[in-house]
Amino acid sequence: MIELSGVHKSFGTLEVLHDVTLSVPAGSVTVIIGPSGSGKSTLLRCVNHLEKVDRGRVRVDGELIGYRRAGNKLYELSERHILKQRARIGFVFQTFNLFPHMTALQNVREAGGGIELLEKVGLAEKAASYPRQLSGGQQQRVAIARALARDPKLILFDEPTSALDPELVGEVLDVMRDLARAGTTMVVVTHEIGFAREVADTIVFLDGGRVVEQGPPSAVLDRPQHERTRAFLSKVLV
Template sequence: MTHAASAPQLGDTWNDSQPVLKVRNLHKTYHDQQVLKGVEFDIHQGQVKAVLGPSGSGKSTMLRLMALLEPADDGEITLRGRRIGVRERGGATIALPERELAKERANIGMVFQKFNLFPHLSACRNVMLGLTSVKNVPHKEAEAQAMAMLERVGLSHRAGHYPSELSGGQQQRVAIARALVMNPTVLLFDEPTSALDPELVGEVLDVMEGLANDGMTMIVVTHEVRFARRVADEVTLFDSGIIVEQAAPDEFFDNPQHERTRKFLSHVH
């Protein structure tokens, strides 16, 4: 538990032998439908986890709760040894106010399926917005950092272009740069290629693979089975609000232990 007066900073009680992100007993219900049913999830520093599963199984909801975009009904999310999203006051656990949530969200980057770029801002301005509005970085410094991140995803030459002037793959790479520029501890991807035309998928997956090779800690909800097998350290099957199976890629794909996993893989293969 954290306390308002003496909450430890990220890293104060954590070492790299522990999970960098830890989820315990996560529950979420919408309109009497239980979407998450006590999910338990760990990821270590530098690890890449691929999360597979049918549509509607709760994968995106799990990511949104991890990213503090929605509150959980029950359970705890711990980042580098510190519980996030809430504080304890007078014996009760209460949600943080929005200003404090925004600061905590900066530690957990999120890349969405539909890009979520601001159409009236250039690629560079989209990337630098979080730096200026959340971290209060001066404009020139934020612009330099944004340009460096656009360079990292291969789009510095498109910095002045607006989203409508970019392909879907380019827009998604701008969205990745926007998440990266905040220097997150963990980067979450929610079906990052599912809205793209097939010929544009590869350019986004190449950027993601490069991030993995650089040691970025990543949780990737995806239908890209070949990417999961090649890049992930661990693959997870999610179904009906629970984690069915987790294993290293070779074991997961070649020797699944659960019938539900075997049935799912028979369809995706």
């Protein structure tokens, strides 16, 4: 579903991603973990061309994202074409990004969905509520419903629970578990290691913009091969 080949990304003189190569099969859940500033969110944003890669290629379902090839050269696509590509890639941000002047249902309808998507995330009874009337967990569930509205090929989650109070985290993770069981292709940046162990097919440990280690949860979390991975996990697995 996703193929990243030799992806590099810098902001000025700061190299954020270095030669990242990664494959995400259709129907799988890939969880990206790593310390703050390791490039996790930037990697997600490169998948749907919210950030332009400096070198390397990103393909989703075989289609080159953000560019077209003509001979030996690549040309950036028009904004209209890029938006069309993004419409097939759901993105759930850590800060919800709901329209405050719209109800929960109106937020979902703005993306082309309906009440059935609010039902899917357990919020049909909140259809007429505005974001300010919802808890953080409920707002994030509305955001997930909105991301599902265009029947995307995959959904990217950028630390979807990091802005939530601890007691609200579970309700969002439950929705994500349901999506995983339904075979939704997901790439999730998260610090929720328990969720990663339970749901992920593959865990990727990113540090300094590089893929240090990747594999099934039992390997990466229980038998990490790299000292940097072991050092990170020793601080988060408490």
